[in-house]
Amino acid sequence: MEAKNFIEEIINEELEKGVVDGVHTRFPPEPNGYLHIGHAKSLCLNFGTAKKYDGVCNLFFDDTNPSKEKTEFVDAIKKDIEWLGFKWYEMHYASDFFDTIYELAVKLIKDGKAYVCDLTPEEIRQTRGTLTEPGTESPYRNRTVEENLKLFTEMKDGKYQDGEKVLRAKIDMASPNINMRDPVIYRVLHATHHRTGDKWCIYPMYDYAHPICDSMQGVTHSICTLEFEDHRPLYNWTIENTGVSHKPRQIEFARLNITNMVMSKRYLKKLVEDGAVEGWDDPRMPTLTGLRNRGVPAEALKAFCEEIGVAKANSEIEISYFEHFIRDYLNFNAERAMVVENPIKVVITNYDKDGEVLDFDINPNKPEDGKRKINFSKEIYIDGEDFSLDPPPKYFRLKKEGYVRLKNAYIIKCDDVILNEDGSIKELLCTYVPESKSGEDTSGIKCKGVIQWVNANTCKDMEVRRYEYLLKDQEYAGQDFSERMNYNSVHVSNAKVEEYLTTCADNLSFQLLRKGYFKTSDKNGKRILSEIVTMKDSYNKK
Ligand code: ATP
Ligand code: MG
Numbered sequence: 001m002e003a004k005n006f007i008e009e010i011i012n013e014e015l016e017k018g019v020v021d022g023v024h025t026r027f028p029p030e031p032n033g034y035l036h037i038g039h040a041k042s043l044c045l046n047f048g049t050a051k052k053y054d055g056v057c058n059l060f061f062d063d064t065n066p067s068k069e070k071t072e073f074v075d076a077i078k079k080d081i082e083w084l085g086f087k088w089y090e091m092h093y094a095s096d097f098f099d100t101i102y103e104l105a106v107k108l109i110k111d112g113k114a115y116v117c118d119l120t121p122e123e124i125r126q127t128r129g130t131l132t133e134p135g136t137e138s139p140y141r142n143r144t145v146e147e148n149l150k151l152f153t154e155m156k157d158g159k160y161q162d163g164e165k166v167l168r169a170k171i172d173m174a175s176p177n178i179n180m181r182d183p184v185i186y187r188v189l190h191a192t193h194h195r196t197g198d199k200w201c202i203y204p205m206y207d208y209a210h211p212i213c214d215s216m217q218g219v220t221h222s223i224c225t226l227e228f229e230d231h232r233p234l235y236n237w238t239i240e241n242t243g244v245s246h247k248p249r250q251i252e253f254a255r256l257n258i259t260n261m262v263m264s265k266r267y268l269k270k271l272v273e274d275g276a277v278e279g280w281d282d283p284r285m286p287t288l289t290g291l292r293n294r295g296v297p298a299e300a301l302k303a304f305c306e307e308i309g310v311a312k313a314n315s316e317i318e319i320s321y322f323e324h325f326i327r328d329y330l331n332f333n334a335e336r337a338m339v340v341e342n343p344i345k346v347v348i349t350n351y352d353k354d355g356e357v358l359d360f361d362i363n364p365n366k367p368e369d370g371k372r373k374i375n376f377s378k379e380i381y382i383d384g385e386d387f388s389l390d391p392p393p394k395y396f397r398l399k400k401e402g403y404v405r406l407k408n409a410y411i412i413k414c415d416d417v418i419l420n421e422d423g424s425i426k427e428l429l430c431t432y433v434p435e436s437k438s439g440e441d442t443s444g445i446k447c448k449g450v451i452q453w454v455n456a457n458t459c460k461d462m463e464v465r466r467y468e469y470l471l472k473d474q475e476y477a478g479q480d481f482s483e484r485m486n487y488n489s490v491h492v493s494n495a496k497v498e499e500y501l502t503t504c505a506d507n508l509s510f511q512l513l514r515k516g517y518f519k520t521s522d523k524n525g526k527r528i529l530s531e532i533v534t535m536k537d538s539y540n541k542k
Pocket of ligand 2: 030
């Protein structure tokens with residue numbers, strides 16, 4: 001199997017040497033918030049790697065922090081993963097393994113490899129040493145096994161207050177790696193857990209619990225982000241010293257960062273709590289529920305994650321690169337429709353029929369999607385952008401005495417401009433070329449401009465929402481998050497739209513011709529058009 005990143009190279013080598021005989025990964029969210037686009041990267045990597053090697057991937061909830069975790073988040077996380085189309089093999093919670101994790105701590109005590117420490121969290125921090133100086137051994141380090149067993153049982157039985165005692169691994173206070181200086185592996189925490197209720201008042205620390213949970217699930221490759229690299233010795237220490245039989249391997253990769261996007265749950269939570277956005281699913285949010293609500297197709301998100309690959313060093317991806325994938329997907333898959341803004345009324349003076357039904361191309365990139373019907377009539381609206389009283393050279397839209405083609409309809413010529421008293425345009429008097437009907441044009445007139453239009457008799461008014469990024473540009477990078485916030489990121493306007501846009505389904509994506517990609521959306525019981533991504537690609541392929 002050809003390796004397409006360094007993780008696959010490691011796997012290939014292990015398979016060849018017989019170190020592993022298959023691949024079993026897990027996606028390990030903490031249910032303390034909603035998933036974001038960074039998690040999508042981790043999901044694609046864990047599920048994708050398992051699939052490539054015909055292996056499996058578990059969904060593993062790391063719920064060792066009862067005070068911040070909620071069932072609401074568990075449910076939301078599952079829904080997001082399903083949206084991306086990934087199917088987990090087994091689902092587990094760290095809390096499913098609390099008994100085993102506890103028993104293994106007892107074993108460490110019996111083996112003289114863990115001790116109960118009475119130092120306060122502050123004292124533990126102060127005696128940990130620095131990068132250049134070793135730490136100081138705790139005065140409780142040499143308690144007897146019997147005493148440690150008794151105290152640890154008392155911790156479990158609720159005899160102590162939060163922070164009064166901890167269980168520490170007895171490793172090496174002089175280790176160059178601070179994580180190995182007798183790390184805390186259990187703490188007293190009188191908190192109700194969203195799954196185990198009040199059964200426990202001691203909880204294991206992540207670094208100690210995670211390798212055990214990986215092992216219990218049969219995980220072969222525990223893929224995590226780079227900041228855990230320095231924790232790997234402790235991961236391995238735990239695997240070796242608890243004596244678990246299955247031995248997984250931790251591999252770190254660089255987390256995904258994208259310009260103009262916040263990606264830490266802590267900040268996202270603050271945005272929601274401060275009311276800076278409408279909720280976790282606000283279309284400006286980089287959460288998966290936000291992206292889904294925005295109208296970003298799951299396929300586009302996955303294609304992006306695949307394409308950016310897996311790196312060993314942190315970097316930042318241009319947001320325009322992500323948008324490029326959304327646009328690409330929608331260009332090939334979204335229906336087309338017409339809307340006009342700042343409408344200008346056009347009266348076609350030589351059109352003497354009541355109206356007629358024309359064929360409209362649903363998606364020129366997918367001819368198999370066919371056509372739908374649109375109504376044409378004597379009075380239409382065109383976009384304010386598509387007419388100029390004072391056109392520059394090479395102006396191919398409508399101007400006085402000029403010709404333009406109405407999309408999927410006829411060529412018209414502007415004969416006269418009727419102005420209001422204030423000099424603004426009241427309406428345009430035009431004539432149409434009867435033999436120029438799209439698809440059967442025999443007029444011989446060459447028209448460079450094609451513009452969208454709506455039928456004045458049947459069009460509807462609809463609210464249009466466009467969005468800017470929540471975070472200002474890179475020039476603000478490094479500044480405090482609150483200073484980078486863009487507090488003016490929603491723009492609401494109005495358009496005249498084809499009637500079809502009022503009757504089609506909600507959450508349907510469209511390319512609104514020459515406007516951008518939008519979806520129909522329900523806003524407080526009202527149908528609106530909500531921007532997914534702009535029309536123009538600003539991504540520089542270099
Ligand atoms: P945050 O810092 O946003 O709270 P986290 O790392 O605490 O994220 P977890 O729920 O612990 O979130 O993460 C689940 C998995 O997703 C972990 O393996 C984590 O490393 C990975 N992950 C989180 N953020 C990113 C990211 N930006 N890029 C790639 N992987 C990520
Ligand atoms: Mg975390």
